[in-house]
Amino acid sequence: MEILNALALLSNYLVIPALAYGSQLALGALGVTLIYGILRFSNFAHGEMMAFGTMAVILVTWFLQAQGISLGFLPTELLALPIGILAAVLLALGTDRIVYRFHRGKKSQPVIFLIASLAVMFFYSGLTRFIIGTADQSMGDGARFIFTAREFKEWSGLDEGIALRTTQGITVAVTLICVAALFWFLNRTRAGKSMRAYSDNEDLALLSGVNPERVVLIAWILAAALATIAGTMYGLDKTFKPFIYLQLLLPIFAAAIVGGLGSPIGAVAGGFVIAFSEITVTFAYKRVLTYIMPGDNVPDGLVQLLSTEYKFAVSFVILVVVLLVRPTGIFKGQSV
């Protein structure tokens, strides 16, 4: 019983939040890694792309709600998601046309692309704030919980409850679907295979008749779609505020680099590694230990390794360690 209580406690405060957060990071990191694999630069505008796509989803949701359309216990945002994705895709393709294509034609250095993406990031961030403002927008209607902590306590008879929010369930489910679909696309379809070929060896792929502009087009569509889905999931689960997507950029890049830049499976693994590290390191284990320690021993302190303010610092430390020890990441991506 004591062990079960400890497990319930850990699930409620550590495992479930980390799973949801890890899924959001994985979706974000997939977009970053795809762009890196195909266009060979770190796209700093990805976080703001998430904010823009999410904003479009929110605007469409407001419209749907005004029409009285809803999805029952699921949030209406899911219905608005395809249109939000479309808006983000159009923005990404427009940006590529105006900014990146010019540099591709000139065969610019990756660092030029990177700086250009920084400028694009500022442009996107201004655009998002210009349209929806800087304030918090609460997202998500429908049922808030799949089950609440109290319901779980009554059902299981344990002292500790587990709450599972609808948004957390949706986030994990959507991530599974997206990742499965993406891997199917990359491994089974002709377009996906040509993308992998282009990513592995550009010259050979060109000699084999792969159309580079088409590969780039698909990469942007996928990246924009993933960004919008990741941003919407994060907004649904937490809250939408343009600024937080800028803050998310660091853990997302950390996830992509830890997993191995350019490696989709690495991006997913990296997302979960970063999420679980951030939360396990800053978690206070006092009550967990109280349950599992023999006798009536109660630890005096909170048994917390790092204060929660240092959550983002954890991503930094992992990033530095990985770059020093294994620059290609866990799954042998390209070295940075």
Added chain:
Amino acid sequence: MKNLLVTTALAAVLMSSAASAEDVKIGVILGFTGPIESLTPGMAASGELAMKEVSDSGKFLDGSTVTPVRGDSTCVDSAAASAAAERLITSDKVSAIFGADCSGVTGAVLQNVARPNGIVMISPSATSPALSDAEDDGLFFRTAPSDARQGQVLAEVLAEKGVKSAALTYTNNDYGKGLAESIKSNAEAAGIEITIDSSHEDGKGDYSAEVGALAQAGGDVLIVAGYLDQGGKGIIQSALDAGAFETFVLPDGMVGDSLPAAIGDGLNGSYGTIAGTDSEGAGMFNKMAEDAGIKIDAYVGESYDAAALIMLAMQAAGSSNSADFKSKIMDVANAPGEKILPGELGKALELLSEGKDIDYVGATNVELIGAGESAGSFREILVDGGKITTAKYR
């Protein structure tokens, strides 16, 4: 040229010797731009309302008038606030300063400008406990209660509710830190265990890690010394979602109708404190302010009172010189004497000129204690049925 100089000098002598009927200038230094720019127009208008009332009465210092001169404190930029105050004193020749507003800039203006120039300043809204012990040469007063006092009141409320232990989180700035320290020391003195005091950053999307730590420390209630539309809201939402806490204690930064509206039923049963009074003066002032087209918001009553105290002290000393009237402020604000409500400044001036004592009550039941700060009346609130209700005044 020589003649001109002589005439100017003569004119200056004549003007200064004409003690009767001058135009007294009072500097109004508030953050007209910056984080509280939505509050300051009402605060300035309330202070200027008192100045107009005094000027119109014709009884102020032998028929003198009062003119406000505005300056921008920016609320956050100490250098800009000090420069604005310096300009008001050296070029506009103000006799006293009504302001500043935020605690940080108020301390800066006091040390850099008011003390070197020997000018009295009364702040309507600086609440940092640090200002209580600041060196002020007897020049600094405030009509807002210190956060140290709020900690005391909150600890009393907790003790009455039978709370044995509480977790405490605060927004990571001067306000949050000062308030949290005061709550913690007062609660512990009352025998309530504070299991954890951790800060949170405003403007983040995700507070589950913070709530995780708070939940592990445990406690009967969670005290959230933050802002209602910032991290404070996020912490409460996240704590309710995880089932970590059911009752929340809300200091003044968390009291507002938007919080129960955003959180919903989960907030019912939570309680807190905010500066407020049900005195006769508050009602009278609200009516006056409405007639003058001033929106009733935070610190408007305190602003009226701050400006009124400056002018009443001048009248009591018979001089608009800070060195003369700084010692009179405590006298006019506190008993003994006839009680003065808002709108009765003319009567107060008359009593003072007859040499009688007054006890200024004003809009906020002013009672200056310690180094010249408001004792403060607090309103204990309870969230009930999705609305903020008044439990009692203390």
